[in-house]
Amino acid sequence: MKKEDLMKRFKLLVMVNTVFIFLGFQTVFAAGNGIVVFQSDFGLRDQAVSAMHGVALGVDKNLKVEDLTHDIPAYNIWEGAYRLDAVADFWPEHTVFVSVVDPGVGSDRKSVVLKTKTNHYFVTPDNGTLTLVAKRLGIAEVREIDEKVNRLEGSEASHTFHGRDVYAYTGARLAANKISFEKVGPKLPAEVLNIQYESARIEGNTLIGGIPILDPAYGNVWTNVPMDLLLKLSKVKDYVELYTQPFSITITQSGKTVLLKAITFERSFAGVQEGEPLLYVNSLENLALALNQDNFANKFNISAGGEWRIEIRAR
Template sequence: MNRKTALFLIHGWLMATTLFAQNGVLVFQSDFGLKDGAVSAMKGVAMGVSPNLKIFDLTHEIPAYNIWEAAYRLLQTAPYYPKGTVFVSVCDPGVGTDRKSVVLLTQSGHYVVTPDNGTLTLIAEKMGIREVREIDEAVNCLRNSDESYTFHGRDVYAYTGARLAARAITFVQVGRKLPPEVKKIPYQQPVLEKGILKGTIPVLDVQYGNVWSNIPKPLVTKLGVKTGAKVQVRIYSKTEKVFDDRVALVNTFGESNEGENVAYFNSLLNFSVAVNMGNFAEKYKVSSGPDWRIEVEK
């Protein structure tokens, strides 16, 4: 190797190291809830690694075992954090089984520490996969926890995430490199087919019962629908139709009457439906996830 090539490689390594350097920010998500000390224990482990970490909560109210919602909440939040942020997501009904424990580095420079059980479905799709590494639990595991098989959130994920965020380890030291792919949950992609918009209901606006879809505003525009017009909205649970009615598309809830069904674009600029000053999901018994579909037609 000549000097020019060596310098080029060193420069490239330094640029990559800077571009994807961990920034000391650690964000936790889980389905643990806050009724007991599980979340606090994970934070305690992280602080034991470095008291200088900046620790935040994404949410700990993921419905129990709901891997899909964990995937969605990650995508909803991660893009708003700076590159180098480390996310620890623990929704792990398969804890103790042979599912892999991994760290994903996105193309945007974010790290996600999680079981590879579908949690990475949307992050991988929308933010891209730069590299995936399997956590070497012989090294990256809380000391004296090797006989505990049911709290990997504390013993493996919080510990590894904290060490990575604090730069106590490099990404390479997480463990062996895996192929750039993750386990994915199948769902209805947003499409416009023969004058009908089709999508999934990835999540509910849980505080108000509004129903969010993954159909982006440009597709609605492509359908030829403008604000003030009414559209036919159909909602399905698998093959069962649970809602079928015409709904006005509004910019704000103030453009409709209390108790009226409306369509609008949510904070992610995706097509959504609601009851003004009411709870659409509760009223029509609508839930969310990959088994729930929505169609929109002029």
């Protein structure tokens, strides 16, 4: 065979191999990116979180294993839902979140993996934990975990630690490309169990929203009302125009009024005297309430969850 023909064949072989390698990388990347993020209400006083980390690394020691929080109040599904939604899109596509706030462990509640339209994966019981990410990021597909296939070997007799035996194991296998999303289990309707809550909106001259969470360190009251709705309500283009302006704030729990107070909108806590209230924009660019160097939630007996509602009106 001529030297020229050999060179042509060699170049063709290199090109073919390059294409196969590229397609292989594409396929792997499409299935996961090697990142698992854990959340739970376990706390860090015992071995539970370490066990989940160990299971994940047992699947693939090269996985990047991170924690969102393990300080969700016990059984507080709503707070678990909020914390997931607050951080999800700061993480790269194909990140796998494993959330275990599971008061119904061992019952007939479904164990699922949600794939959002942003290509993030959420491994969790379908108990309301997915309420917020499903609505904001959109549902691409939901699959029920087939525990006959996706369960830590040797754990079959245990029915009280699905976080370790089912969720951590399945999430790690998905992130490490040991299984495709289709291998998680059977496809379910594109819906999840939802917790009812007040969505942010304008009705007439009133801005309405919910109180999804409290700032645990300082007792600030965080709403789900985005800053741009306040601009729309006030008919201004720049929030700077609203500094020092008072707004009428009404907070209710299950329809019962807990707080009715005039509070000024400020740039930061320093805009008011120590101990005085303010309305401000928090780090998620939503409206929030605080007392300068004091605890707003404690002083006015305010908590968070789907039954809490805030109304804001210009004065």
